[in-house]
Amino acid sequence: MTLTALANEAAALWQGQPLRLLRNRENAVFEIAIPSGRAALRLHRMGYQDPTAIASELWWCAQMAAQGVAVPAALPAMDGQFLQRLSNGRHASVITWIEGEALGEAGQGFDLPLDSILQRHHDLGQLLALVHRVTDGLLLPRDFQRPAWDVAGLVGETPFWGRFWEHPLASPRQTALLQQARAFLQDGLQAYAKAGNLGLIHADVLRENVLVNGSSLSLIDFDDSGFGLRPYDLGTVLSQNLYEPAYPEIRAALIEGYADPGLTPDLVDLFTLARVCASVGWAAPRLPPDDPVHKSHLARAEMLARRLLG
Numbered sequence: 001m002t003l004t005a006l007a008n009e010a011a012a013l014w015q016g017q018p019l020r021l022l023r024n025r026e027n028a029v030f031e032i033a034i035p036s037g038r039a040a041l042r043l044h045r046m047g048y049q050d051p052t053a054i055a056s057e058l059w060w061c062a063q064m065a066a067q068g069v070a071v072p073a074a075l076p077a078m079d080g081q082f083l084q085r086l087s088n089g090r091h092a093s094v095i096t097w098i099e100g101e102a103l104g105e106a107g108q109g110f111d112l113p114l115d116s117i118l119q120r121h122h123d124l125g126q127l128l129a130l131v132h133r134v135t136d137g138l139l140l141p142r143d144f145q146r147p148a149w150d151v152a153g154l155v156g157e158t159p160f161w162g163r164f165w166e167h168p169l170a171s172p173r174q175t176a177l178l179q180q181a182r183a184f185l186q187d188g189l190q191a192y193a194k195a196g197n198l199g200l201i202h203a204d205v206l207r208e209n210v211l212v213n214g215s216s217l218s219l220i221d222f223d224d225s226g227f228g229l230r231p232y233d234l235g236t237v238l239s240q241n242l243y244e245p246a247y248p249e250i251r252a253a254l255i256e257g258y259a260d261p262g263l264t265p266d267l268v269d270l271f272t273l274a275r276v277c278a279s280v281g282w283a284a285p286r287l288p289p290d291d292p293v294h295k296s297h298l299a300r301a302e303m304l305a306r307r308l309l310g
Helices: 003-012 051-066 114-136 151-155 172-193 231-239 247-258 265-286 292-309
Strands: 017-024 028-034 037-044 083-085 091-096 198-201 210-213 216-219 226-229
Touching: 003 017, 003 028, 003 037, 003 091, 017 037, 051 083, 051 091, 051 114, 114 198, 114 216, 114 231, 114 247, 151 172, 151 226, 151 265, 172 226, 172 265, 172 292, 226 231, 231 247, 231 265, 247 265, 265 292
Parallel strands: none
Antiparallel strands: 017 028, 028 037, 037 091, 083 091, 198 226, 210 216
């Protein structure tokens, strides 16, 4: 069945009609028209998150949205359920439409005055702190299930996104450095984890997942969310800013917005390295060998690892 046919089948369950394909990565996301207006239809990639994990994500976002956090809330289909199984076994969900433009694009520098860049990252730090704070006040359902972005999920024997230090296209020099980075991360993350700052995190706070509408920010795409160490969310933000000329100022603005006195630049750099290494692992099984992302992800991880390991 084609993607368009699946979108039509799914949208009909919400009395909707697909308007356009927005993205087709882990999930295929469509803008659709439903009786109440615009919404976003997600066709969840088969074999990635199971139905219980998807339902848990939808519940979490609905709870945050109900408390005023700028995230999309799930919308029930005609049968009252948030998650629907389609004829080919793929699952679908619909969430509220969030107005705004993406904060930026991967691999492209910001085309904004520095003051605006810093203000947006300060505001993003505040938004992430709010997400974490509101989440800590929720009583999770017994069947709540999400992946683990803890020490094992990042640098254990079977990380959630794969064994990045075994990327098949890495040079011998890069492989050796990634192995050193893994050992460095294991020590640093385990030391931090002893403080117990573990909770639900977005885990994919990329520019494309932050929407800007005037002076307000919203956070979308919780598909990779799970239980992890909280600074990982900030490290994900900064992973796309490593080549920005104003990187130190952007990092400082993000940390200041998050407003945790225990969050130092060195600690955030540790989690940024964790993210860029995880991204190397993510690319290996998903992208064709000739995709330039492999080379750029490996180069970025090598650059930051050399900076932090000395």
